[in-house]
Each structure stands twice: as structure tokens, then as C-alpha cells.
Amino acid sequence: MVRIVTRTFTIIAASAVLIASVATPALARKKHKAEDYSLTLPPPPPPPPSNGSIFQTQTGYAPLYAGWSARRVGDPLTIVLVERTQASKSASSKLNSDGSFGITPPTTGALALFKSSDASLGGNRGFDGKGTADQSNALSGQISVTVAQVYPNGTMLVQGQKRLTLNRGDEYITIKGVVRIADIAADNTILSTRVADAEISYTGKGDVARASRQGWLSRFFSVISPF
Numbered sequence: 001m002v003r004i005v006t007r008t009f010t011i012i013a014a015s016a017v018l019i020a021s022v023a024t025p026a027l028a029r030k031k032h033k034a035e036d037y038s039l040t041l042p043p044p045p046p047p048p049p050s051n052g053s054i055f056q057t058q059t060g061y062a063p064l065y066a067g068w069s070a071r072r073v074g075d076p077l078t079i080v081l082v083e084r085t086q087a088s089k090s091a092s093s094k095l096n097s098d099g100s101f102g103i104t105p106p107t108t109g110a111l112a113l114f115k116s117s118d119a120s121l122g123g124n125r126g127f128d129g130k131g132t133a134d135q136s137n138a139l140s141g142q143i144s145v146t147v148a149q150v151y152p153n154g155t156m157l158v159q160g161q162k163r164l165t166l167n168r169g170d171e172y173i174t175i176k177g178v179v180r181i182a183d184i185a186a187d188n189t190i191l192s193t194r195v196a197d198a199e200i201s202y203t204g205k206g207d208v209a210r211a212s213r214q215g216w217l218s219r220f221f222s223v224i225s226p227f
Contacts, residue, residue: 035199037161037174040146042074069184070156075147077158078189079175083139083200088132095127139202142189143173154181158195169206175199 070077100122145160159176177195184190192198214222 035174035176037159037176040074040148040159042072069181069186069188070147070158071150071181073147073150076144076188077147077179077184078142078144078187079158079160079192079195080189081139081141081143081175081192081200083137083192085138086136088134090130090132092130093127094129095125097126098122098124139200141173143175145175155179155196156181166206169204171204172201174201 143160143162145158147156148159149157151157155178157176157178159174161172161174164171164173175192175195175198177198179190179195183194192200
């Protein structure tokens with residue numbers, strides 16, 4: 001009997017290892033699509049025109065009214081992270097109902113043997129339910145990105161990433177979105193709340209991240225468990 005149980009557990013463990021090694025990377029690739037957050041370099045400058053003019057627009061030139069804020073492909077831009085979300089939800093329901101029914105038997109005849117308490121019926125029903133949910137998130141800091149594309153309507157696609165190597169792991173911050181040139185401050189910064197279609201990711205790997213992640217065998221039994 002012990003040998004059968006041991007063999008069964010071995011088969012289950014081997015199946016779990018196979019499923020975890022095959023299915024987990026596939027699910028990870030399906031869930032997290034590959035995004036490009038690499039540095040965008042400015043295009044090479046065109047050759048100077050031979051028009052005989054004394055003034056020629058050089059690389060890095062900006063009009064006096066425009067300032068030195070990012071507005072071309074490859075220009076750096078600092079995004080100030082001020083993300084803060086808070087949600088709260090509550091619901092309650094209460095139900096209560098009572099009912100009774102009674103028959104008074106006659107005092108004469110064959111039914112006179114029954115008492116009035118023998119022909120009564122009553123019932124009640126009650127329900128009381130309540131549910132609450134609270135969630136809050138906050139992210140602060142700064143990250144510098146580069147302009148990837150400039151659109152004709154005065155908006156730009158920006159993207160960038162930052163990697164911090166700490167003593168017990170690495171931390172990754174990536175951001176991508178669309179900003180308006182008019183929203184850029186004089187110090188070449190913009191709030192993250194002004195970034196449209198923003199994709200902000202803050203992840204990490206190392207001992208701390210590994211310790212907070214569920215093991216592969218526990219994930220396997222969590223998937224097949226009916227409870």
C-alpha cells in the first residue's frame with residue numbers, strides 16, 4: 001500500500017514539474033507582451049543645403065520662443081511620477097419575512113378531538129449580507145525618457161526605462177505614453193498624470209522578489225484545486 005501511494009505521489013510530482021516547466025513560460029509570454037523601452041537616438045542631421053544663405057539651421061538649434069524643452073525625436077524628458085489611486089466599495093443587503101397560517105377546528109363532530117394548536121402553520125425567513133472592498137496605490141519619483149515619435153498634432157510618444165541594482169536584487173521602472181508639447185514645464189518635466197495611454201511598470205527580481213512569489217508546486221495545486 002505504501003509503495004502504491006509513493007508511486008502515485010511520484011507520478012503527480014513529475015506531472016507537476018512537466019506542466020510547470022512547459023505551461024508557465026507559455027502563460028508568461030502570453031500575458032506579458034514584449035515592449036520596447038530602449039533609448040531612442042535622434043536621426044542623423046541632413047546635409048547642409050547649398051542655397052548660399054549665411055544662416056543655416058544646425059543640430060540643436062531651437063527658436064527663442066520655444067525654449068529647450070523636448071520636442072524632437074531623441075530629446076530627453078523627465079517624467080515626475082505622482083500616481084495615486086484609491087477605491088472603496090461597500091454593499092449590504094438585508095431580508096426578513098414572516099408568515100403564519102391557522103385553522104380553527106369545529107367544536108362538534110368527529111373533528112372536535114383536534115385542538116386549535118394542532119392545525120396551525122408558521123414560518124419565517126431572514127438574510128443579512130454585507131461586503132466591503134478598499135484599495136489604494138501610490139508611486140512617486142522621477143524617470144527620464146526620450147522622445148520616440150513626434151506627431152503633427154503637437155503630441156509626442158515618449159518611452160524610457162530605469163534599472164536599479166541593489167544589494168539583494170534589481171528594480172525595474174518602465175514607462176511609455178503620449179504627451180503634449182504644451183504640457184511640458186520650463187524645466188523640461190511633465191507630470192505622469194499628463195501622460196496619455198500610459199504604461200507604467202515597476203517590477204523587480206532577486207532574493208526579495210523570489211521570496212514573495214509562490215512556488216511552482218503550490219501554483220500547480222492552486223490551478224487544479226476545485227476549492
